[in-house]
Amino acid sequence: MQVTYLVKRLNPERERSPRFEQFSLEVGEYDSVLDGLIKVREELDGSLALRCSCRAAICGSCAMRVNGEPRLMCKTRVRDVAEDGQVKVEPIGNLPVLKDLVVDMGPFWEKVRAVKPWLEPPPEKPEREYLAPNEAMREVVGALACVMCGACVSNCTVWEVDPNFLGPAALAKAHRFVADPRNSDNAERLKQLGEYTGIWDCTHCFYCVQACPKDVAPMERILALRREAIAHGYTNHNGVRHSDSFAQSVKQSGSLNEGRLAVESQGYLNLPALLGLLPVGLRALRAGKMPSPFHHKRPGAAHVKRIFEKVEGPRS
Amino acid sequence: MKYAWYPGCVSQGGCPELYTSMAKVCSVLGIELEELKGAACTGAGVLTERNPELADTLNARTFAMAEQVGAPLLTNCSTCQGVMSQANAKLQADAKYRARVNGHLAAEGLEYKGTAVVKHLLWALVEDYGLDNFKAKVVRPLAGLKAAPFYGCYILRPTKALGIDETPARRRYLELLIAACGAEPVDYDGKFKCCGFPILTMNEKNSVNMVGTHTLDAKGHGAHCMVTPCPLCHLNLDGYQIKAAGMKGQQINIPILHLPQLLGLALGLSAKELRLNHHIISTQAVTALAKA
Ligand code: SF4
Numbered sequence: 330m331q332v333t334y335l336v337k338r339l340n341p342e343r344e345r346s347p348r349f350e351q352f353s354l355e356v357g358e359y360d361s362v363l364d365g366l367i368k369v370r371e372e373l374d375g376s377l378a379l380r381c382s383c384r385a386a387i388c389g390s391c392a393m394r395v396n397g398e399p400r401l402m403c404k405t406r407v408r409d410v411a412e413d414g415q416v417k418v419e420p421i422g423n424l425p426v427l428k429d430l431v432v433d434m435g436p437f438w439e440k441v442r443a444v445k446p447w448l449e450p451p452p453e454k455p456e457r458e459y460l461a462p463n464e465a466m467r468e469v470v471g472a473l474a475c476v477m478c479g480a481c482v483s484n485c486t487v488w489e490v491d492p493n494f495l496g497p498a499a500l501a502k503a504h505r506f507v508a509d510p511r512n513s514d515n516a517e518r519l520k521q522l523g524e525y526t527g528i529w530d531c532t533h534c535f536y537c538v539q540a541c542p543k544d545v546a547p548m549e550r551i552l553a554l555r556r557e558a559i560a561h562g563y564t565n566h567n568g569v570r571h572s573d574s575f576a577q578s579v580k581q582s583g584s585l586n587e588g589r590l591a592v593e594s595q596g597y598l599n600l601p602a603l604l605g606l607l608p609v610g611l612r613a614l615r616a617g618k619m620p621s622p623f624h625h626k627r628p629g630a631a632h633v634k635r636i637f638e639k640v641e642g643p644r645s
Numbered sequence: 646m647k648y649a650w651y652p653g654c655v656s657q658g659g660c661p662e663l664y665t666s667m668a669k670v671c672s673v674l675g676i677e678l679e680e681l682k683g684a685a686c687t688g689a690g691v692l693t694e695r696n697p698e699l700a701d702t703l704n705a706r707t708f709a710m711a712e713q714v715g716a717p718l719l720t721n722c723s724t725c726q727g728v729m730s731q732a733n734a735k736l737q738a739d740a741k742y743r744a745r746v747n748g749h750l751a752a753e754g755l756e757y758k759g760t761a762v763v764k765h766l767l768w769a770l771v772e773d774y775g776l777d778n779f780k781a782k783v784v785r786p787l788a789g790l791k792a793a794p795f796y797g798c799y800i801l802r803p804t805k806a807l808g809i810d811e812t813p814a815r816r817r818y819l820e821l822l823i824a825a826c827g828a829e830p831v832d833y834d835g836k837f838k839c840c841g842f843p844i845l846t847m848n849e850k851n852s853v854n855m856v857g858t859h860t861l862d863a864k865g866h867g868a869h870c871m872v873t874p875c876p877l878c879h880l881n882l883d884g885y886q887i888k889a890a891g892m893k894g895q896q897i898n899i900p901i902l903h904l905p906q907l908l909g910l911a912l913g914l915s916a917k918e919l920r921l922n923h924h925i926i927s928t929q930a931v932t933a934l935a936k937a
Pocket residue numbers: 481484485486487488496497530531532533534535536537538547548551
């Protein structure tokens with residue numbers, strides 16, 4: 330199959346901004362995008378910089394973006410992604426480019442280190458090995474599959490605007506230890522993870538879930554950490570108030586009351602934040618689109634309330 | 646052509662202009678809507694995060710109502726679409742889980758049989774109505790208007806539940822509809838990204854930064870307006886744009902249209918009928934072009 334590779338190139342020693350270079354080559358029906366890149370390097374341009382090793386989706390070194398989507402290049406077939414015979418390859422995003430398709434993974438590792446990626450067993454030692462029930466380990470196994478490739482970080486919409494965000498891979502790693510029944514310092518970990526840069530900063534954009542080649546589903550782990558943090562009593566957070574207010578509104582009326590949600594998420598006692606809502610609220614009022622404070626019940630609201638009570642129990 | 650219409654909370658709350666323009670556009674196109682008045686909120690992902698079974702039950706209830714109407718569900722919100730698509734995929738794939746969820750619905754005399762089809766107006770127009778049929782109804786081609794598509798996360802990812810793995814073109818429908826209106830779609834980095842709405846109360850700085858980044862990106866590529874199938878994206882991109890301009894230290898002023906508003910203009914509806922005067926950022930730049 331004849332294809333055109335559009336490869337994003339940058340040699341920081343010689344140029345300031347990246348450029349796309351075009352290569353025409355013949356690839357086999359089952360060739361991966363990585364096979365093609367290696368062919369380019371070996372036959373067309375020996376100066377092309379890229380990282381790879383295992384060629385079997387194990388080492389995690391070949392994450393790049395193909396036609397905009399972050400993937401492992403050795404696990405992606407050319408024929409599955411080529412659009413009109415064209416394959417656009419770029420380095421993964423949100424990390425500094427060292428050369429061509431090679432990025433500096435430094436910030437990535439820094440964040441993984443920041444979540445304390447090791448087990449903290451209880452001080453009293455068991456007589457033999459630590460025992461963990463099968464059921465509990467099931468949660469952990471998914472995240473253990475992570476090959477630290479950085480694909481999930483590439484298009485993370487929060488990392489893009491705030492490089493301090495711990496990000497999907499590190500937070501998935503954090504969950505791996507919090508969910509491990511042999512770990513003993515969950516309260517401390519969850520407290521730290523609940524702060525700025527942590528679990529409540531994720532926008533729920535699904536990019537990491539979509540990108541991960543190992544089905545780690547980092548966003549789902551982040552949501553699990555939020556539930557865990559609430560279960561540990563860390564409830565003094567806008568994220569928790571937001572979720573509570575949302576649930577109450579739907580439970581009582583069948584639908585969402587955005588006006589109430591905005592106020593209750595800040596907390597009724599948080600005067601500065603409530604005043605901060607005012608300009609936006611006033612602009613909405615002037616445009617005639619302020620949600621009415623008299624929130625009407627939908628028909629069937631009683632039905633919805635019964636479902637809440639049945640599934641959630643009386644708690645919510 | 647008939648649909649069981651699920652307008653969603655936001656078009657009945659913070660974005661009344663969406664409800665009106667959606668109803669008007671469907672009427673001009675001859676699409677019959679039977680509104681599901683008693684349907685509950687999808688949970689917008691927030692309830693799924695708290696308690697997946699609860700959210701799936703509320704959505705199964707809506708699906709059961711649509712089965713009673715005997716028509717596919719029609720949404721006008723990317724977030725509703727995404728949450729429902731994911732719930733439906735789960736309920737359809739797992740009969741045992743569906744039976745369990747139906748157990749919660751039984752007391753209300755409802756049962757979800759697993760046959761619901763959920764389509765956003767965006768998909769319904771391209772896949773059911775047909776672009777050519779739509780073009781035939783265009784009386785005011787929006788020539789000269791450059792519109793930047795902004796999809797919203799929930800209608801893009803995860804691709805499996807949204808049927809995008811089988812129909813990858815769903816990631817291009819906004820561009821197709823913009824072109825069908827006679828306008829020019831603008832390509833830019835931000836179209837598949839997040840508007841920042843979900844973290845507005847948790848981290849306003851990052852949320853507003855996203856608004857500024859994407860609106861400036863669209864504007865920098867020559868767009869006169871942005872068009873979104875998601876009212877939550879609209880709320881953030883429109884409502885927080887002035888704050889974002891302050892943060893970025895730059896004028897932005899780019900109108901954010903709901904998808905039916907853009908369609909309505911091309912179909913000859915007036916700015917007033919589409920309630921284009923109910924935006925925070927003035928839509929005059931668009932309505933003036935549409936008049937010319
Ligand atoms: S879901 Fe959260 S962590 Fe994952 S890419 Fe989006 S913002 Fe980042």
